[in-house]
Amino acid sequence: MFLATPHTFLFQHPATRNQTSNPTTAMPPQIEWINEQQATGALSQTYEEWFSHNPGRSEIPGILKCFSHRPDFLRDVITFSNHVHFTDGHLDRRTKERIATFVSALNKCRY
Numbered sequence: 001m002f003l004a005t006p007h008t009f010l011f012q013h014p015a016t017r018n019q020t021s022n023p024t025t026a027m028p029p030q031i032e033w034i035n036e037q038q039a040t041g042a043l044s045q046t047y048e049e050w051f052s053h054n055p056g057r058s059e060i061p062g063i064l065k066c067f068s069h070r071p072d073f074l075r076d077v078i079t080f081s082n083h084v085h086f087t088d089g090h091l092d093r094r095t096k097e098r099i100a101t102f103v104s105a106l107n108k109c110r111y
Contacts, residue, residue: 033065042071050078
């Protein structure tokens with residue numbers, strides 16, 4: 001399970017997912033990221049391009065921000081994701097979104 005906070009991305013190992021302990025008090029790995037306000041250079045440009053393709057979104061999703069220290073890799077992740085998830089192929093985008101929503105619900109994912 002992934003938990004996003006304003007500055008970190010926490011991962012709860014699947015083996016501990018069903019335990020009653022609070023995952024935010026455990027010692028999971030943390031990935032520091034760079035928020036939109038602190039972004040400069042190539043990262044700022046990548047964030048701006050993402051916002052231009054995602055009107056109405058107020059912030060970059062944490063799953064993308066965890067790559068913020070490698071703007072070149074972040075750009076590749078966004079490109080790959082857009083190609084795989086948001087273009088029609090054997091399935092149209094709407095069907096892909098439905099599948100992603102269903103899988104997220106099964107995994108108890110907050111995204």
